[in-house]
Amino acid sequence: MSEAVAIAHDGHSHDGHGHDAGHGHDAGHGHHQLTENNFLGLPNIKLAMWAFLGSECMFFGSLIGTYFFYREMSLGGPMPEDIFDVNITSISTFLLLMSSVTMALAVDNARQRNFGKMRAFILATAAQGAAFVGFQIYEFSHFVAHGLKLSTSLFGSTFYTMTGFHGAHVSVGVIWLVMVALLATQGKLNKDKIAINVEVMGLYWHFVDIVWIIIFTFVYLLEFTR
Amino acid sequence: MASIADFAGAQPPVYHQERESKYGLSDWLTTVDHKKIGILYGISGLAGLAVGGLEALLFRIQLAQPDQHIFVGDQFNGLVTMHATTMVFMAVMPLIAAISNYFVPLMIGARDVAFPRLNAFSYWTFLFGVLLMHSSLIFAEFPAAGWTGYAPLTTKPYGAGGIDFWWAGLAMLAISSMIAGVNFVVTILNMRAPGMTLMRVPVLAWMILVVQFLLAFSFPPVTVGLILLAFDRTFGSVFYETSMGGDPHLWQHLFWLFGHPEVYVLILPSMGIVSEVLPVFSRKPLFGHHAVIFSGIFIGFVGFGVWGHHMFTSGMGPIADAAFAVTTAIIAVPTGVKIFNWLGTLVHAKMRLTTAMLFAVTFIPQFTIGGLSGVMHASPPLDLQQHDSYFVVAHFHYVLVGGALTGLFAGAYFYLPKITGRLLDETLGKIHFWMFIIGFNLTFFPMHLLGNNGMPRRIFTYPADAGWNTENMIGTIGVVFQVVSVLIFFYNMMVSSKKGAVAGSDPWDANTLEWMIPSPPPVHNFDFTPVVLSERPLWDHKYTPGFEITVPAQREEIHMPSYSWRPIIVSGFVLLVLIGLLSHIWALSVVGGVGIVVGVYFWVSEPV
Incomplete structure (x- = not known):
């Protein structure tokens, strides 16, 4: 019973508005007025992103699983060892990994409320992501020129679908980054919520990065261990 | 002894932004209120129930007598495909979503879900998906590959245009369910009233929490399966093209990795409803409250490891067969734990046999029959005999109709008075109950015998000398009973919501927070945020000295999100x-x- 009351008080203090009737209301608290109690120590939006990323794990798990289900089962057409150019893909991989550094710096600057620097790092992240997508478009057209199409073989179907959906996720991330930079410039984002929004965006970006590390390791590098 | 009348003096909170409380068309289209969205889901689910039931009636007429030719070939296949797809995705799931939307925030003492606009987006995406799939009747023909949509049967050479509507509709439902899952996980974990520790969360909300995890994590595999199918049909990829080396196992794995957790998505909320209804009408606490919660969590986890038992006949090999046999046998254990907990709740209880209680009590034996005929299929040799026979049809209808739908009916009689403010008529309710239960058992019990006598699923007719005539005729008569009983239920709802006895806040002398507020609840749900001190906060408030829920002296300041056109657009x-x-x-x-x-x-x- 006493424990329960202690929790109760804890819950109220998290609420931020409490019992102070004269407390000046700040529109930024909008969402949090729906009694967000942070039992897990995570704000709603961050918990939502973690749950969504769990769902995304199953999504990419299924796509990568399909790739491995069909690995070396193609009946014809170019095989991975015929067309992979690991040097070029390493460059784009390096770019994507480095974009995680600029993303982390953007989050750090958002927390310190250096919004100018934050915007610069966000745009730098977006630029590297866009470059990665550019490399992927080049790679796809290069592979098509070498006779690997979506309909050529199981390898073509699984490879393009898996890496294509990863590229789509990077593209969504780039759009998101640009959108946040734009909204921050226009002052449409609540300054108290920028840090958490950028952090959640960072979670997504790092996740997409990690998925690529898995694909690069198990799809590209594995071909060179044989 | 305190009473809930104590709350009558509480003053409504101070609004910083008024939420709409009107009921015009644009208010429904733009609402972000979880209660209105719950009502929308409920109406959609009842419409789905009517459509799915009509489809069942049509093909049962075809099967009533041997050698009939009313719905032949793909017409019959289309009816069974759409019956199953409609009942699973457009009747039972939205009815569950209705209860989740309307009652989860009320049960945990919250003013809304974590992301109200995202919640509206989930509903509209669901509705558009349903309409898209059913529009196949106008633009193409009903998809006819069975609700499991096994590729390559659904690929271009074998599946006609209806399949495109099927995957596109399902893809929208997948998006909707995944987003709703994330939303409700956050809501239940983060939006609980002060003092509501995890073990004080009502069992129904707990089961819905497990379901939301299942939705968020089990839909992606089938989404991938549908994407691959869409790519095959639209862009010429070769995932399911056997002449290119494609393996029919791929779709089965992706589908059932979703499909089996989906079974628990359908049944766990009804288990939660029964766990709420039985204690209230037994006037006892739920026996083994924590065991019911933990067994639900365990079912959620193991539910991801049993999908292969749908594929014993597909030739996965002895090691996979053995592994899935073991996990399937294991998952029966937590289910059995729950059954004993419900029975324990009923022991020495002074039961009040309202219609809700009748449905909840009947849930137990019917679900147990379905569970027992299910765990039989954990044994691969037995499964090989019964696979694709009417025995399986009997099994999953005992779980989904005798279990899930019966539980939802209990929930309807229990919870609808909170939504409409008026009690459902008990006499009509009991007619509904008896007709439905008799009809259900008439239809599906003989199917066990049909299956054991060798009648396969998905055949549109059978010869007169096969020895299946009596059971099929009885089955069709049972369907008529069920259809009439559901029509009585619809009539009861319509009449009682206008003319029924006024329910008041707490018509059942219930346990949980939703019954401390008026019926229907005000827009902001709670005049003050209740502080929860026990597993049964309202019961203890009324009957346990020292556990009263106190009304704070000061009015709360709140900010409710206003209506928005963005989600539907x-x-x-x-x-x-x-x-x-x-x-x-x-x-x-x-x-x-x-x-x-x-x-x-x-x-x-x-x-x-």
């Missing part, structure tokens, strides 16, 4: 993308994609 653009994909008019998809980006931009920049 963005959802419409998602629909446009899919229409473009299935009609091969790519411009529509491009417009839809751009529309989504622009819509999201306005969504995030909208002040809430």
